[in-house]
Amino acid sequence: MGSHWGFLIGLLGAVWMLRSGHSEQQPPETAAQRCFCQVSGYLDDCTCDVETIDKFNNYRLFPRLQKLLESDYFRYYKVNLKRPCPFWNDINQCGRRDCAVKPCQFYSEEANNLIEECEQAERLGAVDESLSEETQKAVLQWTKHDSSDNFCEADDIQSPDAEYVDLLLNPERYTGYKGPDAWKIWNVIYEENCFKPQAIKRPLNPLAAGQGKSEENTFYSWLEGLCVEKRAFYRLISGLHASINVHLSARYLLQDTWLEQKWGHNITEFQQRFDGILTKGEGPRRLKNLYFIYLIELRALSKVVPFFERPDFQLFTGNKVQDAENKMLLLEILHEIKSFPLHFDENSLFAGDKKEANKLKEEFRLHFRNISRIMDCVGCFKCRLWGKLQTQGLGTALKILFSEKLIANMPESGPSYEFHLTRQEIVSLFNAFGRISTSVKELENFRDLLQNIH
Ligand SMILES: *[C@@H]1O[C@H](CO)[C@@H](O)[C@H](O)[C@H]1NC(C)=O
Numbered sequence: 001m002g003s004h005w006g007f008l009i010g011l012l013g014a015v016w017m018l019r020s021g022h023s024e025q026q027p028p029e030t031a032a033q034r035c036f037c038q039v040s041g042y043l044d045d046c047t048c049d050v051e052t053i054d055k056f057n058n059y060r061l062f063p064r065l066q067k068l069l070e071s072d073y074f075r076y077y078k079v080n081l082k083r084p085c086p087f088w089n090d091i092n093q094c095g096r097r098d099c100a101v102k103p104c105q106f107y108s109e110e111a112n113n114l115i116e117e118c119e120q121a122e123r124l125g126a127v128d129e130s131l132s133e134e135t136q137k138a139v140l141q142w143t144k145h146d147s148s149d150n151f152c153e154a155d156d157i158q159s160p161d162a163e164y165v166d167l168l169l170n171p172e173r174y175t176g177y178k179g180p181d182a183w184k185i186w187n188v189i190y191e192e193n194c195f196k197p198q199a200i201k202r203p204l205n206p207l208a209a210g211q212g213k214s215e216e217n218t219f220y221s222w223l224e225g226l227c228v229e230k231r232a233f234y235r236l237i238s239g240l241h242a243s244i245n246v247h248l249s250a251r252y253l254l255q256d257t258w259l260e261q262k263w264g265h266n267i268t269e270f271q272q273r274f275d276g277i278l279t280k281g282e283g284p285r286r287l288k289n290l291y292f293i294y295l296i297e298l299r300a301l302s303k304v305v306p307f308f309e310r311p312d313f314q315l316f317t318g319n320k321v322q323d324a325e326n327k328m329l330l331l332e333i334l335h336e337i338k339s340f341p342l343h344f345d346e347n348s349l350f351a352g353d354k355k356e357a358n359k360l361k362e363e364f365r366l367h368f369r370n371i372s373r374i375m376d377c378v379g380c381f382k383c384r385l386w387g388k389l390q391t392q393g394l395g396t397a398l399k400i401l402f403s404e405k406l407i408a409n410m411p412e413s414g415p416s417y418e419f420h421l422t423r424q425e426i427v428s429l430f431n432a433f434g435r436i437s438t439s440v441k442e443l444e445n446f447r448d449l450l451q452n453i454h
Pocket residue numbers: 087188192193366367370
């Protein structure tokens with residue numbers, strides 16, 4: 001573990017900053033500063049500054065990535081949304097199909113409101129599973145084409161319940177799935193899966209009561225004691241969580257009448273999740289973790305270029321011309337990413353000695369599989385869809401980072417037995433990154449909106 005020390009200091013600067021100098025400063029003034037105080041200037045993980053990342057992402061990467069993700073290869077994601085929750089039985093009230101028919105035992109006064117809320121959540125959270133006849137046929141062809149992929153452990157995908165879902169038909173946005181049900185999921189993810197000894201509590205959701213200062217300190221000193229990769233794992237989950245919440249705030253259901261549904265930015269919602277004061281300091285740290293996950297996924301993409309560059313790799317959909325064009329666009333994006341001056345400490349994260357790296361890789365894999373199974377407990381199907389996709393995408397990014405040497409030694413043509421990505425992994429990797437990229441872009445919008453209110 002000694003090899004990690006150099007990097008260790010840099011990696012968790014967020015925590016150090018908070019515990020030392022930062023807490024003594026006067027609270028920043030404006031609403032915008034109160035969310036973004038920690039996300040400006042240099043990020044401690046990397047010698048690149050936020051402004052450079054924003055410019056690179058918002059103007060160079062994001063538009064091309066959006067275009068790629070609209071293509072047939074990337075818009076259809078095969079996923080099993082029907083797996084029962086393996087961890088607990090009490091399905092939440094709103095996610096249940098018969099919610100409106102058999103309303104849980106609400107007290108009369110609130111009953112109507114709750115039922116309405118349930119109905120709305122159910123409607124917004126439903127997954128549109130329709131595929132055109134043409135797509136259904138194409139998809140059969142893909143399965144045939146991909147059958148050699150199956151040596152990978154995609155137990156979800158083999159199930160007859162796994163289905164292709166059109167991601168463009170099911171945008172990630174506000175669904176009404178929130179409150180205790182949603183917190184429970186996130187708490188289980190953090191509590192059970194962040195390599196954490198039982199006794200230490202993560203600072204609770206700021207909206208829940210009972211956040212203790214000493215608890216928080218125990219948590220952050222625990223975090224400091226971890227090896228770099230495990231600490232990174234926590235920050236990645238936190239970054240993913242932040243990203244999802246940015247989306248929900250940016251695609252909030254502002255108006256819901258039979259005439260129209262209006263979606264847009266809800267500044268109050270954003271502030272409740274990210275304002276430094278309202279969240280007792282957690283919010284800005286979450287946003288910082290969002291940049292962290294961005295940089296990690298970016299780095300994974302820059303490392304996996306050789307896999308996609310091989311002449312026999314195709315983005316197969318059966319349309320040769322389109323497939324070739326998409327591959328070109330994909331490589332263009334990857335080269336753009338590679339050209340971004342990433343200044344991570346290349347030699348510390350995910351690169352310990354081989355035995356240690358393999359052990360960590362396996363541990364991470366189990367954790368990700370576990371998180372994917374926890375997603376089966378998410379009552380809102382659309383949230384489940386995006387949760388699974390993003391977990392798999394992040395898992396794939398880490399698989400790449402743990403496989404750097406294998407990728408570097410990959411044969412230029414012919415099958416690659418040492419390192420391989422399945423269609424699902426590829427689709428989830430790019431869509432997950434697309435989500436984070438969208439979040440970074442949305443931060444710019446929120447920054448502008450917040451600047452205008454005070
Ligand atoms: C997986 O999650 C469950 C439920 O939260 C937990 O009990 C178990 O310890 C977790 N296992 C791993 C390997 O994280």
